[in-house]
Amino acid sequence: MMIFLFRILIKMHALYHSLLNRANLEAAKYRGMKVGRSFNMPDKVFFGTEPYLIEIGDHVNIAAGVRFVNHGGTTTLLRKLPGYEDARILGRIKxxxxxxxxxxxxxxxxxxIGNNCILGANSVLSQSMPDNTVFI
Incomplete structure (x- = not known):
């Protein structure tokens, strides 16, 4: 009987996380992110504060914990300098x-990131990847 209850709880937990991930994706799309066909995101992905700067192609798989950083955190310091009060550091991710x-x-x-590319686990990508490449 206990095993049966645990199985039900595990199923409910998995369903909850699945719905949460789907809601996260839909919220980013609502805020302007472009997503192609057959996008696979099995767990939590962080789309940043400006998801409208992100474009994802067809048949893309993104693993858990991936973060999209589409703005520079140095803006706070830069805005303290005379003449840079309205500075913004934003950039697109494709x-x-x-x-x-x-x-x-x-x-x-x-x-x-070009077509047919693989970005290895725990990588920090700060430059573009040409088509058909693997960065680790």
């Missing part, structure tokens, strides 16, 4: 078709 992004990657602003 992921091509047939790409896989590994676990806990960080993708910085002004980066394009």
């Amino acid at each position: 992921i091509g078709n047939n790409c896989t992004i590994g676990l806990n990657c960080v993708i910085m602003q002004d980066v394009q």
Whole structure:
């Protein structure tokens, strides 16, 4: 009897997380993120504060813990300098078709990932990737 209850609880927990991930994706799309066909995101992905700067192609797999950083945190310091009070550091992120992004990657602003690319787990991507490449 206890095993049966645990199985029900585990199923409910998995369903809850699935709905939460779906809501996270839909909220980012509502805020302007473009997503292609067959996008797979099995766990939590952080789309940043400006998801309208993100474009994801067709048949893309993104693992858990991936973070999109589409603005520079140095703006706070830069705005304290005379003449830079209105400074903004924003950049687009574009992921091509047939790409896989590994676990806990960080993708910085002004980066394009070409078609058929793989970004290895725990990578920080600060420059663009050409088509058909693997970065680890």
